[in-house]
Amino acid sequence: MDGIAAIAPQAASGCGDAPVLKERGQREVFCGLTGIIWLHRKIQDAFFLVVGSRTCAHLIQSAAGVMIFAEPRFATAIIDERDLAGLADCNDELDRVVTRLLQRRPEIKLLFLVGSCPSEVIKLDLSRAAQRLSRQMSPAVRVLNYSGSGIETTFTQGEDACLASLVPELPVAADDAPADLLVVGALADVVEDQMRRLFSAMGIERVSFLPPRRSGDLPAISPNTKMLLAQPFLAETGRMLEERGVTRLAAPFPLGIEGTTLWLQAAAKAFAVPQSTFDSAIAAPARRGSEAVAKVREQMAGKSIFMFPDSQLEIPLARFLARELDMKLIEIGTPYLHRQHLASELDMLPAGTMLSEGQDVERQLDRCRDAKPDLTVCGLGLANPLEAEGLATKWSIELLFTPIQGFDQAADLAELFARPLVRRAKLRV
Amino acid sequence: MQLTLWTYEGPPHVGAMRVATGMQGLHYVLHAPQGDTYADLLFTMIERRSARPPVTYTTFQARDLGGDTADLFKDSVRTAYDRFKPQAMLVGASCTAELIQDDPGGLARALNLPVPVIAVELPAYQKKENWGAAETFYRLVRTLAQPVERTPSARPRCNILGPTALGFRHRDDLREITSLLNRMGIDINVTAPMGATPDDLARLADADFNVVLYPEVAGTAATYLAKTFGQKSTRIVPIGMGATRDFIAEVAELAGIDATAVLDEANAHMPWYARSVDSNYLTGKRVYVFGDATHVIAAARIAQTELGFTVVGMGTYSREFAREVREAAKLYGVEALITDDYLDVEDQVASLHVELVLGSQMERHIAKRLGVPCAMISAPMHVQDFPARYAPQMGFEGANVIFDTWVHPLMMGLEEHLLGMFREDFEFNAAPSHLGTSPARMEAPVAAPALAAAAPTPAADTLVMDRPAESITAKGQPVWSADGEKELGKIPFFVRGKARRNTERYAAEKGIAVISVETLYDAKAHFSR
Ligand code: SF4
Ligand code: SF4
Numbered sequence: 001m002d003g004i005a006a007i008a009p010q011a012a013s014g015c016g017d018a019p020v021l022k023e024r025g026q027r028e029v030f031c032g033l034t035g036i037i038w039l040h041r042k043i044q045d046a047f048f049l050v051v052g053s054r055t056c057a058h059l060i061q062s063a064a065g066v067m068i069f070a071e072p073r074f075a076t077a078i079i080d081e082r083d084l085a086g087l088a089d090c091n092d093e094l095d096r097v098v099t100r101l102l103q104r105r106p107e108i109k110l111l112f113l114v115g116s117c118p119s120e121v122i123k124l125d126l127s128r129a130a131q132r133l134s135r136q137m138s139p140a141v142r143v144l145n146y147s148g149s150g151i152e153t154t155f156t157q158g159e160d161a162c163l164a165s166l167v168p169e170l171p172v173a174a175d176d177a178p179a180d181l182l183v184v185g186a187l188a189d190v191v192e193d194q195m196r197r198l199f200s201a202m203g204i205e206r207v208s209f210l211p212p213r214r215s216g217d218l219p220a221i222s223p224n225t226k227m228l229l230a231q232p233f234l235a236e237t238g239r240m241l242e243e244r245g246v247t248r249l250a251a252p253f254p255l256g257i258e259g260t261t262l263w264l265q266a267a268a269k270a271f272a273v274p275q276s277t278f279d280s281a282i283a284a285p286a287r288r289g290s291e292a293v294a295k296v297r298e299q300m301a302g303k304s305i306f307m308f309p310d311s312q313l314e315i316p317l318a319r320f321l322a323r324e325l326d327m328k329l330i331e332i333g334t335p336y337l338h339r340q341h342l343a344s345e346l347d348m349l350p351a352g353t354m355l356s357e358g359q360d361v362e363r364q365l366d367r368c369r370d371a372k373p374d375l376t377v378c379g380l381g382l383a384n385p386l387e388a389e390g391l392a393t394k395w396s397i398e399l400l401f402t403p404i405q406g407f408d409q410a411a412d413l414a415e416l417f418a419r420p421l422v423r424r425a426k427l428r429v
Numbered sequence: 430m431q432l433t434l435w436t437y438e439g440p441p442h443v444g445a446m447r448v449a450t451g452m453q454g455l456h457y458v459l460h461a462p463q464g465d466t467y468a469d470l471l472f473t474m475i476e477r478r479s480a481r482p483p484v485t486y487t488t489f490q491a492r493d494l495g496g497d498t499a500d501l502f503k504d505s506v507r508t509a510y511d512r513f514k515p516q517a518m519l520v521g522a523s524c525t526a527e528l529i530q531d532d533p534g535g536l537a538r539a540l541n542l543p544v545p546v547i548a549v550e551l552p553a554y555q556k557k558e559n560w561g562a563a564e565t566f567y568r569l570v571r572t573l574a575q576p577v578e579r580t581p582s583a584r585p586r587c588n589i590l591g592p593t594a595l596g597f598r599h600r601d602d603l604r605e606i607t608s609l610l611n612r613m614g615i616d617i618n619v620t621a622p623m624g625a626t627p628d629d630l631a632r633l634a635d636a637d638f639n640v641v642l643y644p645e646v647a648g649t650a651a652t653y654l655a656k657t658f659g660q661k662s663t664r665i666v667p668i669g670m671g672a673t674r675d676f677i678a679e680v681a682e683l684a685g686i687d688a689t690a691v692l693d694e695a696n697a698h699m700p701w702y703a704r705s706v707d708s709n710y711l712t713g714k715r716v717y718v719f720g721d722a723t724h725v726i727a728a729a730r731i732a733q734t735e736l737g738f739t740v741v742g743m744g745t746y747s748r749e750f751a752r753e754v755r756e757a758a759k760l761y762g763v764e765a766l767i768t769d770d771y772l773d774v775e776d777q778v779a780s781l782h783v784e785l786v787l788g789s790q791m792e793r794h795i796a797k798r799l800g801v802p803c804a805m806i807s808a809p810m811h812v813q814d815f816p817a818r819y820a821p822q823m824g825f826e827g828a829n830v831i832f833d834t835w836v837h838p839l840m841m842g843l844e845e846h847l848l849g850m851f852r853e854d855f856e857f858n859a860a861p862s863h864l865g866t867s868p869a870r871m872e873a874p875v876a877a878p879a880l881a882a883a884a885p886t887p888a889a890d891t892l893v894m895d896r897p898a899e900s901i902t903a904k905g906q907p908v909w910s911a912d913g914e915k916e917l918g919k920i921p922f923f924v925r926g927k928a929r930r931n932t933e934r935y936a937a938e939k940g941i942a943v944i945s946v947e948t949l950y951d952a953k954a955h956f957s958r
Contacts, residue, residue, distance in 0.1 A: 026505070027488040031464025051430075053524035053553060058439040059467045062475075077430045081554045084528075093430040100432055117462045117525035120491070150464030151491040151525070362512060381469030381481065388479035 018346075018355060020337060025360025028381055029310060029335055030063060030397075031150030032158025033116065037064045038400060039162055040073040042186045043211050045109040048074040049101065050148070051094065051126060052116030063380075063397070073108070075101065079118055090124050091132070098133055102141060109140070110215035112162065115147035142215065144169065154335040156233035156311045156400070159186060163210060166218065167240040170210075173222035180206035181267055182219055182246065184238070185231030188403035189213070194285075195254075195406060198264060201281035202273045210237075221246055226270050228263060230254060230405060232345070233312035235338045252344045254405040255313075255413060256320035257289045262344070285407035292411030293324055296418050301326035303421065306373035308382065309333035309359050310396035317377075317399070317413075319348045325414055329353045330371045333364065375417060392420045435771050435791055437746040437809055441551035441561025442523050443468055447622075448565045448646070449519055450482040450594035454626035455569075456515035458506045460498070460526035460533050463488040475812050476595050485509040489526070499531045506537050510544070517545040517573065517627035519565065524553035545627065547572045557769075559645040559721065560749060562593060566622055567649040573630040574654065580635055585684035586616045588636045590651055590662075591643035592623035597724065597808045599623060601821035602642060606667065609824050610640065613680065613688050622646075634658040638683040642666065642823070645721055645747060668727035670699055670735055670828045697825035699832045703736055711736050711836065717783040718743040719766070719774050719792050720807025722750030724822070726757045728787050728806045731831060733761055741781045744768065771795070782927060785839060790814070800926040802838035907936035913944040931956045 033056055036048045050056050057076035064072070077097045082088040094113075102108060111133070113126045130145040137143060146165040148158040163184065173180075181204055183195060192209055199207045208219030223245040229238055232253050242248055251266035252259045261282060268278040305327050307314045314334045321327040329349070333356045339346070349355075356364070361382075368376055369389070376386055376393045383393040394417055404413040438444075442459055449457040450472055459465070466486050472478045487505045489498045506520060520533040534548025549568050551561045580586075589606065592599035600623075607617060618636035619629045639654055639662040641647045651662040661683055667676035674692060681688035702708060716738040718728045722745045732738040744766030745754045751767040758765035766777055775795045778786060786796040786803040790811050796803035805814050806822075820834075821827040909917070913932075920928050928949070935952035936944050 025508075026466075026486055027463040028466045028469070029463050030467055031462065033464060034467075054433075054436055054438075054440040054557065055442075055465055055524045055553065057433050057436045058443065059464055061435055062439075062467055062471060072434070076433045076436075078433050078436075079430055079554060081552070083430055084554055088430070090430070097430050097432045117464070118528060121494070121525055121528045149491075150462035151489065151494065154463065362508075379470075380474050381466060382473070384473040384477060384479060385481045 018349075018351075018353065021354065021356040023356055023358045023360045023363065025358075025363060027154070027335070027359040028308070028361040028379055029359070030155040030379070031059070031117075032148030032153030032155065032161055033060055033114065033150075034063050034155055035148065035158030035162060036060055036074050036114065038186060039159060039211070042213065043110065043215055044213055045107060045215050046073065046112060047101065047105060047108045047110070048112045048114055049098065050074070050076040050114045050116055051119045051124065052076055052079065052114075053118045054078055056116045056118075073105075079122070084122065090122075091129055094129050095133065095136075098137075098143075102137065109142065111137075111141055111143045112165070113143065113145040114158075114162075115145065115149055117149045117151050120147060120149050120151060142169070156231070156313075157235075157336070159231070160234045160236050163234060163237040164240050166211060167237060167244065170218050170244070171220040173220040173225070175223060177220075177222040177224055178206060179224040179226065179271065180208065180219075180222075181271070182208055182210060182221065182225050182227040182241070184210045184227050184229050184241065185234055186211055187230050187405055191403045191405050191409065194408060198281055198285070199267065202264070202268055202271070202278055204267060204271050204273065226267070228267055229341060231313075232316055232338070232341060233336075235336075235341065238341060250344060252319065252348060253313075253316040255316045256324045256410050257286055257293060257407060258323060258348075259316060259320060260289075260405070260407050260410065261286060282407070289407035289410045293414050296411060296414035297325050299418050299421065300414070302328065303374040304328040304330050304371070305417070306330045306368050306371055306376045307332045307334075308361075308364060308368075308376070308378040308396070309335040309356070310377075310379055311400055312336060312338070313396075313399055314377075315342050315345045315349070315355075318353065319345050320410075320413070321417065322350050322353075323348065324410070325417070327375075327417075330373050331356055331364075331367060333357075333359065335359070375421060377417075392424050394420050431770075433770070437769050437771070437789065437791060438558035439468070439471075440524055440553050441556045441558060441564070442521060442553065443471070444558040444561025444563070444646075445519065445521060445549055445551060445565040446472070446482055446484055447558075447562050447593040447595045448569070449484065449622075450478070451592065451596075451599075451622040452625050452627070454516040454628070455483060455519060456509055456513045457482075457484045457519040457521070458502070458509050458533070458537070459484055459486050459521060459523055460502050460505075460531060461486045461488065461523035462490070462525050465523050465525075471595055475810070476815055477812070478594070482594070483513065483515070487526075494529065498526075498529055499536055502531055502533060503536050503540060506542070506546075507540055510540075510542050515544065515627075517547060517569075518542065519547050519549055519569070521549040521551060522553075527553050545572055559747060562646045563649045563749075566590075566646055567653060569622075569627070569630055570633060570650040571653055573627050574633040574657070575631050576658070577632055577635045582616065584614055584616045585638075585686060586618045586636045587638050587640050587680075587684070588618050588633055588654075588660075589620040589640045589642060590647035591641055591645075592620070593643075593646055594623070595808075596643065596646075597721075597805075597810055597814065598820060598822045598827075599643070601819050602823040602827065604819070605821040605824035605826050606640065606642060609667075609673075609677070609691065610680070612691050613677065613684070614686055615680070615684055634660070636660060638662060640680065643723055645723060645750065666723050666727055667823045668724065668827060669731040669831070670697065670825070671730060672727055673824055673828065694825040697828060699735070699825075699828040702829075702832050708737075708836075711738060711839070714738045714784045714839070715741045715782060716785045716787060717741060717778050717781060717792075718806070719745065719786075719788040721745060721789075722747040722754050724807040725754055727822075729757055729761060731828075732787065732835075735828075736832070736835065738785070741783060742766065742777055744774065744777070775799075779927075779930075785835070787835065798926075800924070804835045804838055907933055907941055907944050907948075909944045910946075912946050913949055916946045916949055928953070 115126050126145040130143045134143040144165045146161040225246045227246050249266040251263045254260040254263040318332040331354045337357045376391050377396050386393050403409050472482045520537040537546045549565045592603045639651050641651045641662045654660045665676045665679050667673040677688050716732045725745050729740050729743050733740045740761040746769040755765045771791045786792050787806045789807045790809050793803050820830050932952040
């Protein structure tokens with residue numbers, strides 16, 4: 001990896017080397033377990049078994065919509081005092097729980113054992129457990145493991161860890177297999193379908209997605225595979241794919257018209273798509289999208305925004321908000337700043353944007369209150385309290401649960417930020 | 430290890446948070462990893478609180494583990510004290526911090542803060558949310574309540590104990606009972622945890638007796654107060670007409686007053702509603718009750734004796750109160766189910782041919798799956814269970830509210846009859862017409878990745894049948910003939926699922942390959958009670 005953006009940013013300025021405020025203090029963010037909420041919907045024959053405490057079980061169900069799904073494809077094996085006291089052998093217990101689970105859900109083909117803080121602190125070796133169970137259950141069920149613990153992972157890093165656990169499972173295509181494109185990161189099905197159509201219009205037909213919708217459809221990779229990251233939080237997955245010889249196409253992320261164009265263009269360049277083919281493939285959706293975004297820009301131009309760290313989507317989002325909606329960036333917080341994967345994004349940020357990494361939530365709240373932004377993007381724990389203090393807020397978690405990538409979603413993405421302001425203007429209560 | 434799909438209660442530190450968040454002037458420092466901050470959203474989103482819970486989390490990370498988690502904890506306590514200047518502090522550990530054994534109590538005491546620091550040890554691998562609330566409240570009371578010189582007063586005085594943040598209707602129950610006690614001529618000394626400061630807890634002893642609204646939270650503290658200050662407490666929880674009257678009598682005796690005047694409550698409409706002829710159809714409806722112990726015991730009594738239902742099953746997830754619930758169940762000739770596994774509850778509801786489920790958010794889902802009406806009586810709950818309007822469960826107004834909310838999901842008598850007689854009428858959509866849900870929507874599986882409070886309520890159409898189809902289609906299993914399927918469609922929606930399952934079971938047992946109209950009626954006769 002060279003860490004240099006392949007595509008020259010439009011603005012010569014940018015934040016590539018801007019200093020970042022690094023903070024350490026109380027972090028008000030989810031742990032990686034939370035990714036299960038969308039991943040368990042994405043991979044339709046996978047099941048996520050968290051090995052953890054009642055806290056872990058409570059976290060997922062609280063974040064997941066307090067039990068919207070009568071029976072979801074996730075569960076928790078709750079460690080109890082017998083396990084800790086050594087009265088029960090954790091591995092036997094795990095085997096028992098997994099057996100019971102798979103009896104109930106015979107349609108499950110892929111089981112993730114998901115580590116948590118407690119399982120890590122007691123050093124329960126889930127990778128060995130996964131190997132053992134995989135042997136036992138083979139070939140009906142494949143068992144993998146990753147950690148979503150809060151001591152190791154923040155929110156979307158759980159998806160990164162999950163996808164990283166799939167990388168060694170990807171089949172090997174022949175060394176002389178024709179070049180193909182791998183899109184990495186969970187996307188809404190509708191977004192995937194749009195992307196596939198666009199690639200096809202450019203003449204790129206060999207496209208696959210990680211994670212696949214069904215565990216049996218894991219894409220094969222070869223040294224001729226090129227990958228586009230669809231999400232900015234896939235540090236480990238990206239690294240492991242590169243280790244397996246896949247080439248990363250550096251690009252901004254497909255948020256907004258500009259981001260989507262450059263993202264698609266990175267693939268077009270790598271696959272030597274003629275400029276005219278590329279232009280005509282994207283012309284219609286890009287125009288439609290721009291027109292729709294323009295309507296929202298009228299409402300948002302000049303408004304200021306403050307982002308609390310949450311999903312690592314913050315920097316691409318800030319780039320979109322600044323460049324396509326003309327919003328003013330006050331502070332853009334991110335839980336973790338991956339400079340390589342975000343290189344093109346950083347270059348496109350307005351010069352002098354205040355970036356913060358990590359968190360000390362009390363101090364950040366102080367800064368936010370002082371700045372009185374027109375809109376604050378934050379987690380669910382902070383939103384209502386800030387509203388009550390008079391600040392308009394947008395819940396960041398919604399950005400993970402809504403199709404926002406691509407041309408046809410660009411205006412939806414803009415709308416998500418506009419709605420709280422429109423609503424405030426409307427209310428007379 | 431216990432396989433858990435959903436948990437009724439959170440971990441015990443969430444109970445401590447409910448106490449701390451209900452109070453004023455108290456700050457809780459929790460040694461916990463970052464993900465545990467999710468608990469804030471329970472309060473800010475589900476309960477829609479306008480302020481953050483008074484909780485600081487240390488959010489230690491893996492890289493802190495070998496070295497300085499203890500220092501991190503001390504820093505967090507000191508910084509939180511400086512910023513919030515509370516009258517007292519609570520300190521403790523979540524499940525992960527319990528394993529690293531940093532001794533939050535000792536570390537915090539070493540800081541010599543100028544306010545009381547109360548350490549709560551909440552064994553996370555053993556206990557749950559309500560226990561954590563009770564233990565925390567007890568520790569606070571034990572540390573803070575002081576012997577006092579009694580304030581002279583002509584009127585009797587009591588404390589009200591138990592209401593917390595994130596409690597099922599605690600806000601409205603408190604208002605109802607406070608006003609009832611005032612009308613009885615009783616003054617309130619302290620209400621706690623809700624609204625109390627640590628300084629208020631110091632003067633708990635300046636009351637003649639205690640009113641315990643929620644034994645799950647306040648039972649332990651009340652026992653301590655009885656032992657230490659000789660304060661007696663109420664035992665009856667005033668949910669339902671009968672219980673409210675009994676409660677008034679109990680309080681009158683503790684206070685040494687005559688309370689006959691308040692017994693005659695003009696606004697208690699519930700007894701007349703229950704007696705009016707339109708309520709006849711409620712008679713003998715088969716009801717299943719599940720939730721926390723207090724609400725289950727009260728609900729069963731109301732269901733059986735005040736609405737004329739038949740309690741066919743009941744149970745609780747409050748293991749600490751298993752004995753009380755078992756005793757209560759005996760009154761109705763059923764055996765209590767004590768479990769925190771919602772699959773056990775679902776099995777029981779499915780097998781008992783229930784017509785109404787009274788339960789928590791979990792039972793709401795169970796009932797939806799099974800197509801049975803449901804009303805909420807207990808935590809855990811959803812954002813919609815914090816209504817904007819005044820909707821207590823306790824006292825006379827509580828009895829009115831309960832009548833409405835339990836009867837509302839049921840089909841009204843005449844409507845039910847007409848539906849039974851003219852099932853083919855194309856305009857009958859087979860759900861209570863005042864609820865406006867179409868059966869087609871009820872059966873449509875929609876994958877809605879909504880989040881906590883984001884989606885309003887899981888209306889019927891957000892229910893996901895995320896399971897193999899209910900009907901048995903695998904090889905060797907009975908299949909439905911077109912006629913049979915059509916006849917099944919005429920059965921009202923709330924029993925259709927049951928009819929389908931029973932018929933399939935019957936056919937399988939009898940070795941019938943194709944289910945005809947006849948099979949359906951044979952099965953109906955076979956299973957009729
Ligand atoms: S932070 Fe750790 S203990 Fe807390 S919910 Fe996440 S994995 Fe479980
Ligand atoms: S809406 Fe239905 S149940 Fe209600 S009164 Fe009218 S007919 Fe009866």
